[in-house]
Amino acid sequence: MTLGQDLRYAARIYRRRALVTTLALTALSLAIGATTGVFSVVNALLLRALPFREPQRLVQLAKFDYLAIEVSERSTFYHWRDRAPYWQDAAAYRSAELNLSRSGQAVRVNVARTTAGFFAALGTEPEIGRSFAPDEDVPGKDAVAVIGYGAWQQLFGGDPRVLGATVRINGTPLAVIGVAPPGFDYPEKTAIWAPTYFDHDRLQHHNADSTTGAFGRLKPGASLAQADAIYQAELRHAYPNAFQLDPAWRPRLISLQDQLAGPVRQASLVLLAVVAFVLLIACANVAHLLLSLISERIPELAIRSALGAGRARLVRQLITESIALTLVAATAGLAVAQWACRLAAMVQPPALFSTQRYTVLDWRVLGFAAALALLTGVVFGVVPAFLAGRLDRMRGLLLAVQTALAVILVAGSVSMGRGFLKLAGTDLGLRTRNVATLSVNLEGTRAQPDAQTAQYYRRALDRLHAVPGVESAGAADYLPLVSTAAYSFQPVLDSGEKVWGVALNITPGYFQATGTGLVAGRDFTEGDRGGGARVAIVNEEYVRNAHAGAGIVGHKMIFDPPDDQPVTIVGIVRNTRFNPASGIESLFYFPVAQTKNSFATFVVRVRGNPESYLPALRHAIQQVDSQVPVYEVETLDQRLRDKLARPRFYTTAMLFFSGFACLLAIIGAYGAASYSIARRTHEIGVRIAVGAPILGLRGMLLRQCMLPVAVGMLGGVAGAGALGRFLQHLIAGIQPTGAAICAAAALTSAITAATAVWNATGRIVRMDPTAALRAE
Numbered sequence: 001m002t003l004g005q006d007l008r009y010a011a012r013i014y015r016r017r018a019l020v021t022t023l024a025l026t027a028l029s030l031a032i033g034a035t036t037g038v039f040s041v042v043n044a045l046l047l048r049a050l051p052f053r054e055p056q057r058l059v060q061l062a063k064f065d066y067l068a069i070e071v072s073e074r075s076t077f078y079h080w081r082d083r084a085p086y087w088q089d090a091a092a093y094r095s096a097e098l099n100l101s102r103s104g105q106a107v108r109v110n111v112a113r114t115t116a117g118f119f120a121a122l123g124t125e126p127e128i129g130r131s132f133a134p135d136e137d138v139p140g141k142d143a144v145a146v147i148g149y150g151a152w153q154q155l156f157g158g159d160p161r162v163l164g165a166t167v168r169i170n171g172t173p174l175a176v177i178g179v180a181p182p183g184f185d186y187p188e189k190t191a192i193w194a195p196t197y198f199d200h201d202r203l204q205h206h207n208a209d210s211t212t213g214a215f216g217r218l219k220p221g222a223s224l225a226q227a228d229a230i231y232q233a234e235l236r237h238a239y240p241n242a243f244q245l246d247p248a249w250r251p252r253l254i255s256l257q258d259q260l261a262g263p264v265r266q267a268s269l270v271l272l273a274v275v276a277f278v279l280l281i282a283c284a285n286v287a288h289l290l291l292s293l294i295s296e297r298i299p300e301l302a303i304r305s306a307l308g309a310g311r312a313r314l315v316r317q318l319i320t321e322s323i324a325l326t327l328v329a330a331t332a333g334l335a336v337a338q339w340a341c342r343l344a345a346m347v348q349p350p351a352l353f354s355t356q357r358y359t360v361l362d363w364r365v366l367g368f369a370a371a372l373a374l375l376t377g378v379v380f381g382v383v384p385a386f387l388a389g390r391l392d393r394m395r396g397l398l399l400a401v402q403t404a405l406a407v408i409l410v411a412g413s414v415s416m417g418r419g420f421l422k423l424a425g426t427d428l429g430l431r432t433r434n435v436a437t438l439s440v441n442l443e444g445t446r447a448q449p450d451a452q453t454a455q456y457y458r459r460a461l462d463r464l465h466a467v468p469g470v471e472s473a474g475a476a477d478y479l480p481l482v483s484t485a486a487y488s489f490q491p492v493l494d495s496g497e498k499v500w501g502v503a504l505n506i507t508p509g510y511f512q513a514t515g516t517g518l519v520a521g522r523d524f525t526e527g528d529r530g531g532g533a534r535v536a537i538v539n540e541e542y543v544r545n546a547h548a549g550a551g552i553v554g555h556k557m558i559f560d561p562p563d564d565q566p567v568t569i570v571g572i573v574r575n576t577r578f579n580p581a582s583g584i585e586s587l588f589y590f591p592v593a594q595t596k597n598s599f600a601t602f603v604v605r606v607r608g609n610p611e612s613y614l615p616a617l618r619h620a621i622q623q624v625d626s627q628v629p630v631y632e633v634e635t636l637d638q639r640l641r642d643k644l645a646r647p648r649f650y651t652t653a654m655l656f657f658s659g660f661a662c663l664l665a666i667i668g669a670y671g672a673a674s675y676s677i678a679r680r681t682h683e684i685g686v687r688i689a690v691g692a693p694i695l696g697l698r699g700m701l702l703r704q705c706m707l708p709v710a711v712g713m714l715g716g717v718a719g720a721g722a723l724g725r726f727l728q729h730l731i732a733g734i735q736p737t738g739a740a741i742c743a744a745a746a747l748t749s750a751i752t753a754a755t756a757v758w759n760a761t762g763r764i765v766r767m768d769p770t771a772a773l774r775a776e
Helices: 002-016 018-047 074-083 118-122 149-156 224-238 240-244 256-261 263-296 298-306 311-347 363-386 388-424 450-466 510-514 540-545 610-622 636-679 681-689 694-729 739-764 769-774
Strands: 058-062 087-102 105-114 144-147 166-169 172-179 192-194 211-218 252-255 435-441 470-476 487-489 501-506 518-521 535-539 556-558 567-573 587-591 599-606 630-635
Touching (some): 018 263, 018 311, 018 363, 058 224, 087 118, 118 211, 144 149, 144 166, 166 192, 224 252, 256 263, 263 311, 263 388, 263 636, 263 694, 311 363, 388 636, 388 694, 388 739, 435 610, 435 636, 450 599, 450 610, 470 510, 510 599, 535 540, 540 567, 540 587, 567 587, 599 610, 610 630, 630 636, 636 694, 636 739, 681 694, 694 739
Parallel strands (some): 105 192, 144 172, 501 587, 535 567
Antiparallel strands (some): 058 252, 087 105, 087 166, 087 211, 166 172, 435 599, 435 630, 470 501, 470 599, 487 501, 518 567, 535 587, 556 567
16 A cells, blocks of 8 residues: 555655656666666576586586597597596587488588487487487497487488488488487587487588587586596696696586686677666666755655654655666566667677577566666665765766776777777788688589599589579689688708698689789689699788798799608788688689589679579579589678677667767766756855856866866776776777776766756856856
8 A cells, every 4th residue: 555655655755856866767768678688698598507417417528639640540549538536428510510311401500429428428319219328439339319399300300200311411321219309409509419420421511611529427515626627637748738828728627617708708708797887877867866856855755754754754755666667677677678788699699509598588587687677776766865965976876987988888899999909900811892702612522532622613613604694603612701620831942941830721813802913923724633733822921931032933832751752832812811810821823623622612703792693603603513502692891790799789779879878978967967056046046146157167167167076087997907908808809908098088068068058057147146046
């Protein structure tokens, strides 16, 4: 009954200040919504349990590569697992994209080659069928596989008779023995699991874009810290050089949940801190509103007190009004939070989408939003009530806090903006406009044999050239913006120089299609085929590191083993980068016809919009061999946008938050000045009546209001320097926030605040001294 009365009275109070209340509600809704949205990401990655049995006991072997060499044989792996005092079970896997074919369909899927205990270690049971028997990872054993729930639906229509059916992975037949439960796709969105970790001759692939990993289940009572200490001691003895590296690259044990969160974890925590700043500024605005209401209601509250209302009753009324305001804001903020979740899922998808998806429909997220509303409601309902006698001091403190947080966010957004513009403006050494890309992999197909590989590429390029509108076409095994993995070598030049470089295999026409300029020498031709003289083209960075000039053309490189035929350098091309964030590497290019690589990405330069060409280009390649899957069919511009999507999202978010913070700070400064004028109307009227100049009065109010702003600026500059160190989790390589940026942010905040205050004092010009003298 009493609560209902309080709520109805609160509605009448806010209705009288509809405009100011709407502004405060909008600001608080956006702030609570953004904070809740980012918290949903943190909840999915770090708080929600993984879909495995007792997931808190699962740990990942970070930098497993050091140990993988030693346990690549079955006996040594199980000996290592069984003698370790901290393992109850452990499993290893190799994950890569391979070709899956069945009933005339050929697609690329993620395949995990695992040890037999993979599912048992996770504590996961198949939806139907069974998982791997303990001896099914013995090399040469019958080939079996567990397929993902999605693959079961797509390839078999959910038919329960799938058990015993055959799928072909890279041409190797595997018998299906089970179907994984819905949503299970560990590791790395896997669709097929096969116990072939130790069977090195089965499911072979030569794509370097693969992952080797291992995880284990700790024994009951064993702590992660204890297990990690023993694990590191073992590896320190076996690989002492590994522990001379940066700590971030040393082998260690980490919880599986932390490993799956990866770099997104730190970025999400930084974003959570940023939106918390915005929330504090919005709360300060609400506090301004409540302080104004309290100052207007002092006579009312005094009358209610005289009529018998105790202090507790009055405080409860104020808290009810505040909580009602913040609960409305939180409810509206859930829509903002859901939108933020969808945006985050597109930019930084979780490792296990089915269970780590970002949503507000989770009890932790909804509880977080409710707790946020109640906390802000109670705090900003109680504090103004207890500080009613010190309103000026409270307003000054709020104004200083708003200014400090705004300076921090503005400085951070400037640093982010500079970093992103530098990233987006990076010269990749190629032209991305009007270029389409299509990837193929010949492993396990009719075109895989060496004699057929070069012929397949020639036929595919011929068909691509025949498509109307195609200007040039080529192919590369590792195309910039498509892949980052490639093989490095250190050949010996005939001058005696040894230079490390990354090897790429390309076809004639590649440089024309990518717009990579030829600096000296010649391009590859159809005459550079297998059996002929071996040739290579190097980039400018290789020439620089070799301490040579254009005269390097004609020199020879010798690769290991020493009896290999020397390779003659026939040309030099411009430097290219694999992605905007990478450095310039020494590159040397070989003709595909002399290497017979089984995978490549075609790059096609066309006239006009390349997106309209994609269906025709895909069809042209599929006509060569329908059993070769054509995948990753995109424009090169789209690939560049994808590479920049995450830093662009972070930068845009920072710019939005800083702009929003500045707007709220301006509103706060304007409100503080307006309130000061309203409260001191009688005093101002007296000053005007005795001849005080209007300009002097405005200057006095400006100085008084700018004092807390100046204090906030100093605190903001200090905070901006601290925030700059964390922004590198959002954009790699971003420069720390320097003094110039901090000073610019502080100056911007000072100018905007001064402008708002000066505009607010414009009321004095229009003030009637006679009316002001009669004001109470």
